[in-house]
Amino acid sequence: MIYDLIKNGILKKTFLLRAGLLVMILMPLVFHAQPVSEKGPRLILSAGIAGAIDRDTEGNRLLDRSFRYAERKADEALRHAIEVPVPADPGGGYTHEKHKKNYADMYNAALVFAITGKPAHAEFVKKMLLRYAEVYPGLPLHPARKENHPAGKLFWQGLNEAVWLFYTIQAYDLVKTEIGRKDRETIENELFRKMAHFISVESYETFNKIHNHGTWAVAAVGMTGYVLGDRDMTERAIKGSDKDGKTGFLKQLDELFSPDGYYSEGPYYQRYAILPFMVFAEAIEENQPALEIFEYRDRLLHKAVVTLLQLTNSNNEFYPINDAIKDKTYFSEELVFATNIAYERYEDQSLLPVIRQTGRVSLSNAGYATALAAAGSKGTSYERSSRLISDGPSGKQGGIALLRMPDASGTLLDALFKFASQGMGHGHFDRLGLLLYDGPQEVLGDYGAARFLNVEAKDGGRYLKENKTYAKQSIAHNTLIADETSHYGGKVKQGSGSAPELLFCDLGEDIHMVSAREGRAYKDIELSRTVAMLATPEAPEHPFVIDIFRARSDTPHQYDLNFQYSGQLMDTSFEYTRDSVLAPLGTANGYQHLFKTAYGKPGAGRAVFTWLRDKRFYSITTLTDSSTELFFTQAGAGDPDFNLRPEKGYLVRQRDKRDHVFVSIIEPHGNFDPQLETVQHPGSGVEMLEVTYRDDKYLAVTFRFRNQQAHTLVICRDKVTGTPEHRVTIGSKTIRWKGAYTITQ
Numbered sequence: 249m250i251y252d253l254i255k256n257g258i259l260k261k262t263f264l265l266r267a268g269l270l271v272m273i274l275m276p277l278v279f280h281a282q283p284v285s286e287k288g289p290r291l292i293l294s295a296g297i298a299g300a301i302d303r304d305t306e307g308n309r310l311l312d313r314s315f316r317y318a319e320r321k322a323d324e325a326l327r328h329a330i331e332v333p334v335p336a337d338p339g340g341g342y343t344h345e346k347h348k349k350n351y352a353d354m355y356n357a358a359l360v361f362a363i364t365g366k367p368a369h370a371e372f373v374k375k376m377l378l379r380y381a382e383v384y385p386g387l388p389l390h391p392a393r394k395e396n397h398p399a400g401k402l403f404w405q406g407l408n409e410a411v412w413l414f415y416t417i418q419a420y421d422l423v424k425t426e427i428g429r430k431d432r433e434t435i436e437n438e439l440f441r442k443m444a445h446f447i448s449v450e451s452y453e454t455f456n457k458i459h460n461h462g463t464w465a466v467a468a469v470g471m472t473g474y475v476l477g478d479r480d481m482t483e484r485a486i487k488g489s490d491k492d493g494k495t496g497f498l499k500q501l502d503e504l505f506s507p508d509g510y511y512s513e514g515p516y517y518q519r520y521a522i523l524p525f526m527v528f529a530e531a532i533e534e535n536q537p538a539l540e541i542f543e544y545r546d547r548l549l550h551k552a553v554v555t556l557l558q559l560t561n562s563n564n565e566f567y568p569i570n571d572a573i574k575d576k577t578y579f580s581e582e583l584v585f586a587t588n589i590a591y592e593r594y595e596d597q598s599l600l601p602v603i604r605q606t607g608r609v610s611l612s613n614a615g616y617a618t619a620l621a622a623a624g625s626k627g628t629s630y631e632r633s634s635r636l637i638s639d640g641p642s643g644k645q646g647g648i649a650l651l652r653m654p655d656a657s658g659t660l661l662d663a664l665f666k667f668a669s670q671g672m673g674h675g676h677f678d679r680l681g682l683l684l685y686d687g688p689q690e691v692l693g694d695y696g697a698a699r700f701l702n703v704e705a706k707d708g709g710r711y712l713k714e715n716k717t718y719a720k721q722s723i724a725h726n727t728l729i730a731d732e733t734s735h736y737g738g739k740v741k742q743g744s745g746s747a748p749e750l751l752f753c754d755l756g757e758d759i760h761m762v763s764a765r766e767g768r769a770y771k772d773i774e775l776s777r778t779v780a781m782l783a784t785p786e787a788p789e790h791p792f793v794i795d796i797f798r799a800r801s802d803t804p805h806q807y808d809l810n811f812q813y814s815g816q817l818m819d820t821s822f823e824y825t826r827d828s829v830l831a832p833l834g835t836a837n838g839y840q841h842l843f844k845t846a847y848g849k850p851g852a853g854r855a856v857f858t859w860l861r862d863k864r865f866y867s868i869t870t871l872t873d874s875s876t877e878l879f880f881t882q883a884g885a886g887d888p889d890f891n892l893r894p895e896k897g898y899l900v901r902q903r904d905k906r907d908h909v910f911v912s913i914i915e916p917h918g919n920f921d922p923q924l925e926t927v928q929h930p931g932s933g934v935e936m937l938e939v940t941y942r943d944d945k946y947l948a949v950t951f952r953f954r955n956q957q958a959h960t961l962v963i964c965r966d967k968v969t970g971t972p973e974h975r976v977t978i979g980s981k982t983i984r985w986k987g988a989y990t991i992t993q
Contacts (some may be wrong), residue, residue, distance in 0.1 A: 600622050
C-alpha cells in the first residue's frame with residue numbers, strides 16, 4: 249500500500265531508515281488517489297519513486313551506492329563535449345564504443361535529473377538527442393556490417409541498434425517533460441519514430457524472429473510506443489507485426505522458455521535476454537496491467553530468473569554451455585534489473601541474498617522496493633540446489649540436470665548434465681555433455697565460445713572462425729564422439745530437429761542419478777549416458793561421480809570419450825609417450841585444432857589419470873580393454889592467430905566397436921598445502937571397478953574404495969514405466985528392486 253502511494257506520487261513525506269528498520273513520518277491527513285499525469289514517466293521509474301529515492305539514499309546503502317554511481321557517470325559525461333560520430337567501426341572500435349557510451353551517458357543523466365531535478369542533466373540529454381535526430385535520418389547501413397547478418401545504422405549489427413533504443417527511450421521518458429514541444433517533435437519524429445521503423449519494419453525478419461535479437465527489438469519498440477503514445481507500435485511489439493500473436497513478445501515467452509524457465513540458447517544468452525524480457529514486462533504491467541504479464545504461463549518470468557540464478561556455479565559464474573563467454577557472473581547489469589523486478593513482482597525472499605551480494609540496485613520502482621526489503625534482511629549466500637530443468641516450450645525437449653552434494657567442508661561437488669535441445673544458432677554439438685565443478689573450481693569444463701567480445705583486434709569482437717571449426721564441435725566438450733565426426737554432422741538444422749530423451753531422474757538425499765538417451769546424433773548409433781553423484785555410507789561426506797556412457801550400433805565405429813580437464817597432470821596408472829613434435833589429432837570437426845601431446849595403451853583393467861587443480865587432486869578411473877587407447881591433447885593446432893586458449897583434454901578411444909560401455913569414476917581427493925608443504929591423499933581411492941552384469945535390460949557396476957566395502961550399482965538400460973520388479977543374479981547373489989536403479993553392498 250505505502251509503496252504504491254509513493255510510486256504514484258501521492259505520498260510525499262520522508263522515509264527514514266535506521267538499523268535496517270523503516271520509520272515513516274506521516275502528517276495526519278487523508279489520502280485521495282489522483283491519476284498520474286499523462287506527461288509523466290511511463291516506463292519503470294515513476295516520479296513518486298524518483299522523489300523517494302532522492303529522500304532516502306542517505307539511509308539506505310544500496311540506494312546510495314547505486315545513485316552515486318549513476319551520478320558520478322553522469323557528471324563525468326557533462327564535463328565533456330557531446331560527440332555523435334559518423335558510424336565506421338565494428339565492435340570494440342571507437343565509433344561503436346562511443347555510441348554505446350552515449351546511450352549510457354544519457355540514461356545516467358536522465359536518472360540523475362529524475363531523482364534530483366538538476367536541469368543541467370536534462371539539458372544534456374536533450375542536446376544529445378537533438379544531435380542524433382540530425383544525424384540518424386541520413387545514415388545508410390553500417391559500413392562494417394557483416395554479410396548475411398542483420399545490419400544496423402549506428403552499429404555493425406541491428407541488435408546493438410535495438411539496445412541503443414532500449415536505453416535511450418528510457419532516458420527520454422524521464423526528461424520528456426523538460427523539453428519544449430518543438431524539440432520533442434523533432435526528437436520523436438526524426439529519431440525515435442525513424443529508428444523504431446528501421447527496427448520493426450525495415451528489419452522485419454529480425455523483429456519477428458523468435459530469438460534474443462527479436463526480444464531486444466520488440467522490447468525497444470514496445471517501450472517507445474508507450475512513451476510516444478503510439479498504440480500501433482506497442483501492439484506490434486507484443487503480438488508481432490501482423491498483430492496475430494504468431495510472433496512478438498508473447499510468442500517469444502511461449503517459444504523461447506520451457507515451463508521451468510530454461511531459455512533455449514542456454515544460460516549465457518538467458519542472462520543477456522532476461523533484461524529486455526523483464527524490463528519490457530515491467531513497462532507492460534505499468535501501462536497495460538490487464539494483460540497480467542507477470543502471471544503469464546504460470547508466472548514464467550519468475551521461474552526464468554530463478555532458473556537462471558541456479559545455472560551458476562559456486563563462484564556465481566554462469567555455466568559456459570553453448571556460445572558463452574566464460575567468467576560472466578550474476579553480478580552483471582542484466583541480473584540487477586531482473587532480480588529487482590522479480591522481487592518487486594513476486595516477493596521472492598530467496599532473491600535478497602543475491603541482491604545484497606551484488607551491492608546495488610536499479611534506479612527504478614523495482615529497485616527502490618528491493619532496496620527497502622534488502623535493508624531489513626540478512627545473508628549474502630544464495631542457496632543452490634539439485635534440480636531437473638526441462639527444455640522446450642512444452643518441456644519435452646530434454647533438459648539440464650544439476651547434481652549438487654556437499655563434502656566434509658561444505659564445498660559443493662557440482663555437476664551439470666546437458667541433454668537439452670540444440671539451442672538454435674548459438675547451440676553447440678554437445679549432446680549428453682557433462683560439466684563438473686568442485687566449489688568454485690572448474691574440474692571438467694566446457695570451452696564456451698571462441699570470441700573476444702568487443703576486442704577490435706580479434707575480428708572486431710565478433711565470433712571467430714574457430715568458434716565454428718572448434719568451439720561448437722563435439723570434441724570441444726565432455727561427451728562421446730563417433731568416427732571423429734560431430735553430432736548431427738555439425739549442422740544446426742539437423743540438430744534442431746530432435747532432442748535427447750530423459751530415461752529417469754532421481755535427486756534423492758543420498759544419491760542423485762540422471763539417465764538420458766540420444767538416438768539421432770549419428771545415423772546408426774544410439775548414445776545413452778547415466779550420471780550418478782553419491783557418497784558411500786562409509787564416507788558420506790566425500791561425494792564422487794559414476795559416469796556410464798554407452799554407444800550402440802550394428803556396425804563398427806571408433807568411439808572417443810573426451811574429458812576437458814583443468815589443472816596439471818600428476819600421475820597415471822599407465823605408461824605414455826610424450827610427443828616430441830606436436831601434430832594435430834585429426835583433420836576436421838575440431839580434431840584439427842587439437843595437438844596430440846601424449847599417447848598410451850593401458851591394457852585390460854583400469855586406467856587412472858590424476859591431476860592437481862588449485863590445491864585439490866582429482867582422478868578419473870576408467871575401465872579399459874586390450875584395445876583401449878588414451879590421448880592427452882591441447883587446443884591450439886591450426887590456429888595461426890592464437891585465437892584458442894590452450895586448454896587440455898584426456899581422451900579415451902575404442903576402435904572398431906559396435907556396442908561399448910565406458911565406465912568411469914570421477915573423484916576429488918586429498919589436498920596440497922604450499923604453505924605447510926604438505927600433501928594428503930594424492931592418489932585415487934578406487935581399488936576396484938568392474939562391470940559385473942550386462943544384458944539388454946540391465947547393467948551392473950561394482951566398485952570399492954580403499955578401506956571400504958564393495959558396492960554394486962544396477963541400472964535399467966531403458967525407460968522404466970510403472971513399478972515393475974526387476975531382478976538380476978550376480979554370481980550367487982540375486983538382487984531385486986523396483987524403480988530405475990538400485991545400489992547394494
